Amino acid sequence: MMSKYVFTFGNGKADGKADMKELLGGKGANLAEMTNLGISVPAGFTLSTEVCSHFYDHDKNYPPELEQQVLEALKNVEDMMAKKFGDSKNPLLVSVRSGAAVSMPGMMETVLNVGLTSKTIPTLIDKTQNPRFVYDAYRRLIMMYSDVVMEKAAGVEPKDGFGIRERLEGLIEDRKKVKGVELDTDLDGDDWKKLSVAFKKTVKDVLGEEFPDDPYDQLWGGIGAVFISWDGKRAISYRRIEGLSDEMGTAVNIQAMVFGNTGETSATGVAFTRNPATGENVFFGEWLSNAQGEDVVAGIRTPNPINLAGKSDKNQHLLSLEESMPELYAQLDRIQNQLGIHYRDMQDIEFTIEDGKLWMLQTRVGKRNGAAAIKIAIDMYDEGLISKEETLMRVNPAHVDELLHPMVDPSAEAEIEVLVSGLPAGPGGASGQIVFTADDAEAWASEGKQVVLVRNETSPEDVHGMHAAAAVLTAKGGMTSHAALVARGWGKCCIVGCGALNINRAEKIVDVNGQTLNEGDWITLNGTKGNVYRDKLPLVPADPLNNESFRRLMELADEVRSLGVRTNVETPEDAEQALIFGAEGIGLCRTEHMFFDPKRITAMREMIIAETEKARRIAVMKLLPFQRKDFYKILKAMDGFPVTIRLLDPPLHEFVTLNDDQIANLAIELSIDEHLLKARIENLHELNPMLGHLERQPLHQPAGVHEQQRSLVLLHQLGDA
Structure with missing residues (x-):
């Protein structure tokens, strides 16, 4: 019997469902589940994780049945979307995305707008009467494909340290200077058309081959690049940090493109069924009019709050989706509520509105901080969505640990770049002036100063300085080193193993990533994330016993534990x-x-x-x-x-x-x-x-x-x- 490697979804019917994440990956399983729930999802199909396993077990070759199954699934998408891939009259464009069983956001590759060619571009311009939209989509395809497929997946080392994406972005910057504008959105259709020509010339000059003009070459190139990205440096590092297996592999999702940048009746956004920062049961998110999803995620434009509840002093002047498109917002609100109840957990959703029609592109369990995790779990227990035992298991011990330590204010943290990162040995946040010896730490602290003890490594002889310091930062050592063990025992913020630190104790300076810091300079540590920031950032005090949700969680634990x-x-x-x-x-x-x-x-x-x-x-x-x-x-x-x-x-x-x-x-x-x-x-x-x-x-x-x-x-x- 022929193995089944491709699973389709669309028009209310899907081959898969939510509990098939090991086979379809998280994205594919949830796309199938939303389809089965009757939610509007662009038609598509998923190549299972078994294809990934075969790919690596057979010298990067596909199962012999795969090509025919892909063509049949693509024909199914064409029928559902009433478009044809590569057709000159009514072309279908698709996206190619990764999707492991466990979410690995941003660690693997994506290619959008696959199917744009010299044959399909004129038709799309004629159908949309929007050349700017078409050439904007085309330049995005060239940029992503050349970067993901022709350079990274091909193993091409960037020339002079500049990758193809950086070179193409440089051309955009040059064009904006010529036009005297600052934003990509200020460029018109003619600009993007000229840039597309320049992009393809640069790709040929730098990578030594033409950008493919055949839609099927683009499709298979994208599929291969996603599988190869499973073994890329970013993905491997992420799995090591998260303790994930290298064996599970990734699925690949091919899905009909829908566009949020076709005009003023189109939009895109990312939202959460509850507030991921506070845990409040309030629909929370951001959106952009006439934009593609990556514009929200990458911060290319400042997004608007999705609803009135999300407005603050800083964004009161921005129009919410609730105000701009009330009927579509109401539809989205019904869907997010449906997903939150169905999955019985906070969902992270992505959506696109194309010419007044709402499409759901993704749902997954949303990331949250410790305080939010506890509140969401307790609230869902009170709402009857989850059992007492599920409530306790929804809260990671690290979430509780976060509540016991002062934390860096997330809003301040978002406004500043990370100076250096290491191993998060002691959670919480702390700011202080740099000192390089335990004696100095004790002396400065006795004068009422906040200090961070910066050392290559610590020994028991440093204990008095560690105790006096607000935080400890070391260049060497691991999670079981002296500094880590002592700091954790004291509940003290600590980051160890920051190999980029070059400490000169005699000169009382530390060089890090091209910057020099002196004794007395302020730094801030986020011991929960392992990030170090320059300057003094505000902290949010921890007071878990005054946290009603925390007290409730502990009471539930007392009821269950033996x-x-x-x-x-x-x-x-x-x-x-x-x-x-x-x-x-x-x-x-x-x-x-x-x-x-x-x-x-x-x-x-x-x-x-x-x-x-x-x-x-x-x-x-x-x-x-x-x-x-x-x-x-x-x-x-x-x-x-x-x-x-x-x-x-x-x-x-x-x-x-x-x-x-x-x-x-x-x-x-x-x-x-x-x-x-x-x-x-x-x-x-x-x-x-x-x-x-x-x-x-x-x-x-x-x-x-x-x-x-x-x-x-x-x-x-x-x-x-």
Whole structure:
């Protein structure tokens, strides 16, 4: 039996449905679902992900049955749209788009307006009486096809670092200068016609081959380019970041083109069935009159609010779709409401209005921030759309984490370019002045300054500076590095692994992506995204306990869970905060971090390097009051809840990781020979702490553990435990 690789949709009937995402990709499955719901979707067909698998398994060749299935599906689209692909009398134009099972926005390729040729252009001009529209569409095809198919998919390296798209965009800029205009929309049909000729000449000169004038060459070129883009750098990187499989492949969607730029009764837009920034159950979106969809997404023109509810002080003067085309807006509003209820989740939709007719081009689950995710889930539970269990599973743990940290104001963030990006080790947002040492961080902070500690990497010796800093930024290290672990434990904003940082601590400067920043310059970190910005951006304070949706979510979790919830703490302050958030005890109290306080670290080091039991006990007695005080506060805060305390655990060399100057100062402070101190420190070093002392330390260094035990026993004897 011949395998089925092509699935059609249009005129209210489709071969696929929403639960076929693994086969049809998210876009193809949802186009089929909308079609089956009776929503106006331009006719088309989907090449399944199995074609992608065959393509890569067979040296980039297609299944033998595919060509005939594509031609049959194309004929079906022609019949439904009453147009013919490549025809000189009534031509059909199509788009070629990607569509993986999991949305990968912008990571793969798209080609629009496929089918525009020297044969079909005159007919379209005659039918539309709009040469500007036709030549604008043609130049977009040339630009996309030459970039996506003839350069990237062909593996052509850009000459002199300038890709074909940049070169063609340069021609547009030159034309606008000649005309004395600033916007693409100011160019007329004659301009676009001349530019189309110039585009094709440039393509031939740069890429060494003619732009194809055969519609089927364009179609198959576009299909191949989409499959090849699955293995492109952008797509691979995105899958690595999102933890997505390389095996699932992409589908390809071929769909009849509809145009939002044919005149004043045409438009295009992107919208969400709920507000993705706040979670409010309000239809939210933007639109443009007489434009194509990429104009909204790429920001070529400033879009208008889709409805009156979306107006603000900044866009009051812009006409909404609700005001401009009330009947079409009402139709769109009914459809978005239908989709939101049908999918039982917030949808991200794309639409085009062509000559007064509304077409839906896409629906998918919309991206949202943490606060919005929680509100949407709770609201949908209250509306009876999802169950209690579904409500909890709709909220990613990272969404909750966002609510616990101050965040960079999204509106301010949108107005500034990213300076550098790294790994988002500690969520939330923070602004501060750059400092390069832990001591400076502590000193500046003691003067009331906000600082960001910028280091190649951090060590336990930097803890005081990390604690004083508003945020930590490192050039090296990963998500399990010292900086990342400590910062997360403190809920401190932190970005690690910013390889583009070139830090010169001696000169107190850092070079990054061609810019030089000095000590004292302001930067802002978005630890949730891993982005760093120049200057001081405003922050939005976190107050999750005053968030009604957050409280409701936690209440639902309490109703469903069967496990108790205890917390990890290191300080009495941690214990108090944990209780506020509903902890039922302490599962692990890590005591080693209590010793990194500047007032305690010297006594700790004195105990570690002591040569006699007497000297060691003297140092221990200095630590005893600190430990007793901390344990008392933690146990009192827990007020009867269980507390598990882990006694001293880490390799001892971590407490004495010092440079030569610090060793010299410590030798003076402890009245010990510097060379003897250095030898003692070197003797403590463990190459692999996981295979080192760990729980055997009480046998080798019993004084420290005995001191901790004594603290707890004293508390018990005093009746405070």
